[in-house]
Every structure is written in structure tokens, then in C-alpha cells.
Amino acid sequence: MAAGSDRNKRRLLVYISGHGYGHVAQIAPVLNQLAQDQPHLALVVCSAVGESFLRSRIHVPFIYEPRRADFGMLMQSALEVDVAASVAAYLDFHADWDAKVEDEAAWISAQHADAVLSNVAYLPLAAASALGLPALSMCSLNWADILRHYAADPALDHVQQQMRHAYASARGFLRIEPSMEMPWLDCHAVGPVADMAQENRAVILQAIGLQHGSEHKLVLVGMGGISTQVSPANFPVLPGVHWLLPQAWMQGAERADFHAQEPLQMHFSTLLASSDLVLTKPGYGTFVEAACHGVPVLYVPRDGWPEQDCLISWLRVNGLCLHVDAGRLASGDFAGSLLEMLNAPKPQRVAPRGNREAAGWIARRLGLAS
Template sequence: MHLFADITAHGLGHLAISAPVLNALAALEPGLRLSVRSLLPAAKLRERIAAPFTLIEAGSDFGFAMHDALRIEREASATAYRAAHAEWPQRVADEADFLRALAPDVVLSNVAYLPLAGAGMAGIPALAICPLNWADLFAHVFAGEAWAPPIHAQILAAYRSAHAFLRVTPGMPMPALDNLVPIAPVAARGTRHELGLHGDKAVLIGMGGIAHRLSIDNWPRLPGIRWLVPAEWQCRHPDAIAGESFGLPFTDLLASVDAVLTKPGYGTFTEAAGNGTPVLYQRREDWPEQDCLIDWLHKHARALEISAATLSTGKLQDALAALWQQPAPPCPATDGATTAARYIAGVARRSD
């Protein structure tokens, strides 16, 4: 079986969903040949995807241009969408030619729509997997724009052309898709490690793979709290430690800390809940997917929302104390990857 997987580089959550599915599929299909197209760093892909794969370093979507992890850059996104769809029929034809030459048995997209349209033209079975789709988010952001309806129709038609859209839980309702197949949450489980902090509590700061540097250098010192931050921040706060210095995969690090500070995103929310890690989060600006994620998180994890003002000042001692005082619910089942892998394998067999 040859699977072509397209993984968007709009943050790391799409990889957090795709990797467990690809790993489960490799276990189900020992002879799996896997081709992955993504603009995510190869090291990030190989950290998560255990199965051998051929990397095609390219991207077929952009989702939205972002000011930072919390805010969409609306005008730049509008310009990019108009450019992407100016020659849409030719782009679909080119994608179909690319897929015919690659000759996969199945296309799996998370969650670009161009490969779905191209696969449809090429006669190759295609599936999407994600808690969101760009058609719904596009309609939310650009509702009322005179130029938007034809583009939205093309995006929606591409998603509808897929054999199925595997909507992971928690996910958006997606009423416009008649090929929706809801599945259980997909999230990797980590191994807890002792971090050697001599009794201090560790709070991991992870904003989901989109550039968003917090002003932690100016935060007050909180007794007994250590901040685990990305090494690229070169943080000067005396209680900050580069998360990479522990030499652990992200999911193991997430399972080993006392809390994670983040924004609403599928990967971090579901992996934190699945590994029993409490979550502090700041809402994103005008991001419709976050409501279903937040509702689910509060049912399955210790979680607390903080304001932008609280985050900017770093006065988080009271919020962390309140978070840790919450009763810990049972960790949710996160076995949707097996269901997705079986579905993909079934589609491949039917296409033989």
C-alpha cells in the first residue's frame, strides 16, 4: 500500500493528529510505503512519525497568514486566497498530474483541499482528517466580501469530493459536508520523566508551532516555578529553561511537566488531557474552532482560562494555584488513530 499524506504547516496540531494515524496504519500494513508532503521541519516530522517515509518538502496550503499564534492577518490572508484561486482549474490539473506520477493508492490530507481536488481529477481515493476545514474558517473570516463566494465554493467542492472527511473529536460541526465521519480523539501518549528540578514545578510554554514570543524576560519570579520555553527565544529570565535541554520528545515533556501554558489548539489540548497535564490557556482572537476545543478540555482536564493582561504581566501565581487545586478528571480515551487507520486501509483495499 502506498499512501500520500499532505500535512499542513499551519502550526503543529495537524502533525499531532496525522502522526498517530500514520503510525497506526504502519502497524496495520507492514509493507506500507509512505510519502509525506509538508513544509514542517523534517526533524519535527521524524520525531512524531515513527514509520519510514519519503519527504516531499513542499506545501499545498497556508490556512491563514498569522500576526502571531493568536491573531489572523486578515488582509494578507485575503490576498493569498485570491492569488491561490486566480488559476484554480490549472492548479487542480497540475496537482492531478503530480498525483498520477506519484501513483499512491490513497491520498490523506490534513487539511489542505488542493490534494483532494487533484485526487478527484486523477481518480485516486482521497480522505481528509482534521477537527476543522478551511472552507468553514474562510467563510467565517471573509463573510460578506464580494470576492469570497466563488473561492468558498471551490474550497467546499474540494472537501466534498473526498471519499470521507474523518472529523476527529473535539471538532467543528461542519454541516456543509455530507461525507463527514466522526471519530474519537487522536492524541499521542507520552512517558513521564523526572526533570530534576529539585522540587520546583515545571510549566511548559508551548504556543503550537506558530511564532509567538511571550515577554517572559520581564515576568516576576514566582517561588518554586520554572518556565520551560523554546530555546530559540534565548530567554534571560532566571527561572527559564530551554525545553529542548531535557532531550525529550514533546509529548514526553508535556507528560512530565506540572502544567502547560498555551492557546486553544487541538494537539496541545488533547495531548495534555490524554496525559493528565493541567492547562492554562489564553483564547485566540476570532478563531471559531476554539469553542469546541475549550468545551471538551474543561470536561476532560484541569483547565483555566487566563486573560491577555495576565499573560503579558506574568502574574500567574494565583491562576496556577487555582489550576492545581482543581480535581483531576480521568484521562480521556484518545484511540481515534486506530479507527482512522482501519478506515484508510479499507478504502485502499476497495480501490484495488
């Protein structure tokens, strides 16, 4: 139980998946708005994501509980799903499903929670249902549909039944734009959600030894929080183009146009808002933040990840994007695509109207509105 001023507040238990950083990027702006609208709420964030990263995105007070309630899909890299390992993990996870629900319900009860919000673990929803607590999901996907896409195996039928029953036990599913179709769920649609950042371009240029001026182009590179090692050695060398890379990718590479992100000590959103282009994989957080900041996107498709089609279609309409396949990324044969994006007119910014829409619906649906 929280101490001091939190004792009389309603406690909302928020589960955030640790499958990449996109789930944090989705829910953090909504929590920031929710806490502003409902100051009587005390937030308890349960996640396998590290506390420092969570606090860099969630700007309102919260209690941190390191807890892993889902694993999504097991990955070989940010671009490749390990299907066999994922199937085995789900079969193991559901082997003692009733006991897992009972244990999670006991833990939730011990937190004195008034409601549960999940992005997008289903175990807490089943546990909340067992306790009679109001619960909601919010996300651009759900793990039942993702698993079925990769493995429509009859051996998983009981797993799918338990997953879908858990999702359906909640008071609703907040489907944020853009997202997969989920017709079997009780969905409520809201607009895009994104963390808006102030650009800090002049400071970045100074930090990497460049004079502030329009002749410099900054290309931000990131694959969304799942460990991926890409060698940038063959990335094209172009006049005025400078790469902001994850430090681990540089591996001692010494090029005047390569700069590590970490020494800049800026949030990824600030780097994105300050850049001329972002090179990434299809993922909700980076795609939507790029559209909301008017930054073009060069993307490397994933290996059939089912969510990517709706993200790409949405960004083509609401922003500016172009794809580069993994082979061209490795060979460095994408200078033409890079220059096409850098020389194109900047796209119009998209308003993250879902931040406020989602916060209002959550408060009303969970009975937490002041």
C-alpha cells in the first residue's frame, strides 16, 4: 500500500509488456494525460521494462513493480520471430494456467488495486476477472491473434481458448489508431497516441561537432528496444548526411559521419523530433511518433509480423515512408531511397488526439473519473 498522500487515492494497476519499447510508447502518453485529468489516481506500473526507461516516458508519479506477466513472441532479432520457441513457451505458460491466474489474483489483491489496465498481457485480465475488479486492455494488437498468425496449430487450441477468454473478460479493449483488426473483441477505437517532444537540433549538432545549418541532415537509426545487431559499415557516405546510431552498432567503426546516440543523453523522442529522417522497423511507437513530428521514415520490413501491414498503410496516408529490404540495408545499397526521403517535402504533422480520447475513456469505463 502506498504511503502518505496516496492512501486515499484510487489505485490503478498498469501492466506494460516488455516486448520491445512500443508498448511503453503507446501507454505512457495516455498515463500522462490520465494522471493530469484524474489527480486522485495512484498509478502502480508493473513491467519487465527497466524503471529508468519507464520514468523517461511516464512523466507523472508512479510506483514501480518489476513484474513480467507476458512475453509476447520470442524473438531472434527485432526483425525475426522464433516461432518454435514461442509455441513451446506458450504451451509451457498455459500448462498450469489456473494456478497462474490464482497466483496473479492473489498478488493483485495484495496491491489493494481498484482497477487494472493492461498493454497487453492477458493474465492480469483473467486475474482481475476472478477478483471482480474492473479491467481494460489497450494496444494496437493482442497476443492471441499474433500467435495464431504464426502458429495455427491444433495443439494450441486450448491455449487460444484461454487467451481469448481472458481478453474477453475485460470491460473492453481500447484499440488505438493504427491497429490490427480485432473483430472478436469488444473494441473502442481512439486516435493515434504519441509522446510529443521538443526538437533540440542545435544542441545535437554542436555535440557532434557541426555548425547549426540546414546543409546538415541527421538520420536517426533504431529498431525499437529489441536487441538487434546491424553492421552500419556499408551505410552510404553522402555529403552532409550524419548518422545517429546505437553505440553497440558502431563496434569501433570510425567514420566522421557516424555518431553514437547514448553520449547525447537525450530521449529517443527528442532525437527523433530533431532528425530529418528515421531508419527503423515497422513498430507503433516510432512510426506514430515520426508522423506526429513530421519526420519521414525509411523502414526495413519484418518477417511477416502481422501488425506491420496496418502500420505501413497508415503511415503512407498520414506521413512519408519508403521501404528498404534487409539485403539492401546490409549491403548499403539504399542511397537513392535515403536521398529521396531527405529531399522530399516534409509531411504534415499528425495530431496525437488519442492521448486525451484514451485517457477519458479509460477513466469512465473503469469508474475512475473524478
